[in-house]
Amino acid sequence: MIEERFDAIVVGAGMAGNAAALTMAKRGLKVLQLERGEYPGSKNVQGAILYADMMERLIPEFREEAPLERHLVEQRFWLLDDRSHVGMHYRSDDFNEERPNRYTIIRAPFDKWFSSKVREAGATVLCETTVTELVRDDRERVVGVRTDRGGGEIHADVVVLAEGVNGLLGTRAGLRARPTPNNVALAVKEMHFLPRETIEARFNLKGDEGVVIEAAGTISRGMTGMGFVYANKECISVGIGCLVADFQRTGQTPYGMLDHFKQHPSVAPLIAGSEIKEYAAHLIPEGGYKAIPQLYGDGWVVVGDAAQLNNAIHREGSNLAMTSGRIAAEAIAEMKSRREPMTAKNLSLYRKMLADSFVIKDLKKYKDLPMLMHTHSQNFFLTYPQLISKAMQNFVRVDGTPKLEKEKATLKSFVKARSWRGLIGDASRFARAWR
């Protein structure tokens, strides 16, 4: 179908693929990008928060052009039991700044816009094309791809695998392992539409100000998981996710959990009367540092979710995807300008550059957390939320019980549930993993 030879083929037009294709095209490389969706974004799901800094490095003027929803002025963390929430809200007028730091976005329109910038930069973008296979030469070097459009092989010096968490190509070619139920979470999400004014009144917002809520607790029924509620301009993204291994073990259903979360007395009033327009599901890589596969080889690199570059603790994925895509592209462009071949040895520059960035540093910082949350999920996601909620209620309810007695009762309930040893163990384990 395409006779020409390319400097680089990028598989996927998500955050990582677009960042890579844009960066290489801007540097004059001949780039072909292949996307299986009808349009870029038609297969992609996100919460979603966009981090401005990482976007700005790719498209400095994005604030004037991109389809952004709201800039965030407030972040809420909720610990839920079945009837209440204990919350921490951080809101600051400082976030009403000239160049806001975080925005909510909706992926389909955002990815379409991002892709238009990739085309403008000179890359060839082909949608409705699923790449079915990597082509290798007799020395196992990756030299191109095959697609379901027929027409034989398309060749390039290097293939950038930006195929997302479900990347089949890399796993089929034996370049990395398939994700396991222990290192991916399944998230389900709905889009709830309401008039703008209603959203602004319910979330206490004016203009384009935005709020996001992250929620953990009994909603995940003892499984490692989190819920979220994000305010967009005219809709609210509501979702919940848990480790696939936990779903498998417990037999809970994802939609059952989502509906339960939506019915929670703290969530229901926010979305009451809304019109649902979409139900989506997607995996999130949660394995962290220890799950990062080999990132490069002869004629290939892997970026974004396909490489498990996702910080589940902070819910940062797209910015790691964009950054790894950009850095891989810079390393490739560097080799190209030096007229050096795309060997594994040369492409190791990508890994080195990534190690110097926040991407690997952040993942390394939390390398023990995924395992801790998983093995102690009952405590962190069921017992503590219930205890803390009870303690709070005990603290604020005035009923004639002397305060000292109340404190004693609270402490007793914690010790009874987890024992002194358990409490101290959990606290120190958590502190160590967080450090």
Add this chain to the structure above:
Amino acid sequence: MNVEPSVRVEDKLYYNRYLVDIGHPHVKVRAHTTPSAELLALLKVCPARCYELNDNGQVEVTVDGCIECGTCRVIAEPTGDIQWSHPRGGYGVLFKFG
């Protein structure tokens, strides 16, 4: 706690846009007499409830409503219980928002 029987996944799938590739299912279940634990898990974990038990007690898949999350792949591809691919280019779920 059990799942609320009121949750109807079919209703949720109605909100979505699909281009179904008739005659080319991208997920297939290996023929079996008794389903493995992995296959049985898919009855509950698939967010689009694509997997169902037939009258003979075997697990079947209908991919029309599949949201392409890949959860079943992660669970049941390693055991050989299912075969999983992406739909052909352009087909499958088409998110308007995502």
